[in-house]
Amino acid sequence: GGGGMGGAGMGGSAAPSFGSDIAGFGGVGMSQPQSSYTMKKSSGAGKGMKLGKKKASLLDSFKQDTAIPELESPKAAAAAPRAPVDPVSIDIEEKISCTMQSDGTLEGMDVQGSMSLVVHAEESSCIRVLAELGDNPGIQFKTHPNIDKALFNKSSTLGLKDPNRPFPTGSALGVLKWRISPKDESMMPVQISCWPSVSGAETYVNLEYEVREGMSLENLQITIPLPGPPQVNSCEFGDYQVDSRNGCLHWQIELVDDDNRSGSMEFVLSNADPDGIYPIELMFSSRDTFANLEVAGISRTADGQPVRYAATKSLVADSYIVEG
Template structure:
């Protein structure tokens, strides 16, 4: 009877240990989350105010019943050793106790969790050591970022024939201003502009048009008002249009297409030439074809077959590769050369087609210059060879 009661007591203690283990795990989880939140708050405060962070302590989350739990576990360990040292005359409960190896593992885990003090303090050090550097780096970049952002956007559209003659072309652009610092909303922009290619400029209705025409300065008509903050607004637009009266050299790049029809095949050769000194990026030519897939015989750069067209990816073009060609052949007696047109040309420029640049940005009243960032987006849009 005594042995039976002792074994029953062991069962109850095991269940008690399991329940307390669950409570401890829940408490540790709450403590860990609280530590993470506090560390994040400390890190944010250190970043914003320059105060060095330190590992915080959280006595409020220390379970008050931990000494009692440790004592209970030690008592249970002693009783367990006694029980296993005694001969088991009763089979039923003794066999069940012998099957509690998994529970004993849980007990060992509880003992390890409540063991050395270094294991208790490990979570405090780990979040500090593993604090990511990225948020601090982003904060640093954000603080160094200019409070004024200038964006020059431009699209170049053109239609040229197979001989390279210009049929029509159009350039549209605008200058956008975005101020992220409300203290800088009362300012002016000093521009460098050139009415090359017959460019026509138009300012925003709230911008002083006469001042821009005479001095190439962008500022509000009413100097008592401010530009809106954290909002990209267009302050200047320009446009160049031609119906083909100008020479094709006005374009940043020209193309000539040769179509030679033989007895049983047709050969197509596409040539390009850089007309100015401006570098081009991401240059590609999309060349459609009919039912028969062509065979590429000669090419500069790389190409790929995509559906019913050939994609000639030239990449960057500068003075080192100012010209190049691409040649392919279609073996088909009934091929129509119109199947190879229109060809689409895509490219981007590092400088705008129309000369527009911002030389300085300064506060209107103080006259102090402020830092600004500038981005140029000049790309082709509807540039075709027909």
């Protein structure tokens, strides 16, 4: 969760460490009640739904590995995962924790990234991964203890210290980690501004999101606690759900890109404490990571022959909070 956002843990001394397993998605896939909510579609939904090729949700590609609950059909989650087509798969994943004030002012941001590798075919287990590193100011990459650090520093190539040793088959191995704690508000993937104003017995809440230029977010969900039943006056993009069982309002936008980089919602509460709408929680994923890192290719250690692979890349909100 939201731990580790204090100033003490932000320095270079807090180097990322390798756990025994690759962590899952944290906050993503938050369960929702099957009843007790109403759902409305905004008139502007079409504008933000021009998905085209982007429609394939990033989360879909991870469901078989991370057991994200299926909201629509419990049976689908139990379906056997498809056998991987490629001999090797690589997952580049970043998790972001962020807290901001109600006007969008950044309080703390921490991004932890990892590259993990799974070998699916034993004949492709003695390999090297060529990474393509762009400009990465403020990011220090740390290799797994079994990875040849000198080789990586020299040529951005990830290979085992013993070139004759195979990577384990069928289980994820973290080969690279990194961490960055940006202090600049312009680096925030999405900023929220929330302006409650009281007029007599009514509280008008104006909520606006703004996504960083050059970034696209998928499955953005903004969850606002409700001190009382709301009357939603406007919702510029996406859908909203009033979840009466859990006392909150979910604002969901399937894709945020250049067509709907910023958007707003207004709702009214009667006889309610304006501070009761905090903390607001955000969930989202993105294919745009902080680290400028790609997989350029994979080759067999013995003869340098190329090995087919599949690569995925994601930034996921682990704890993304607006405090009152």
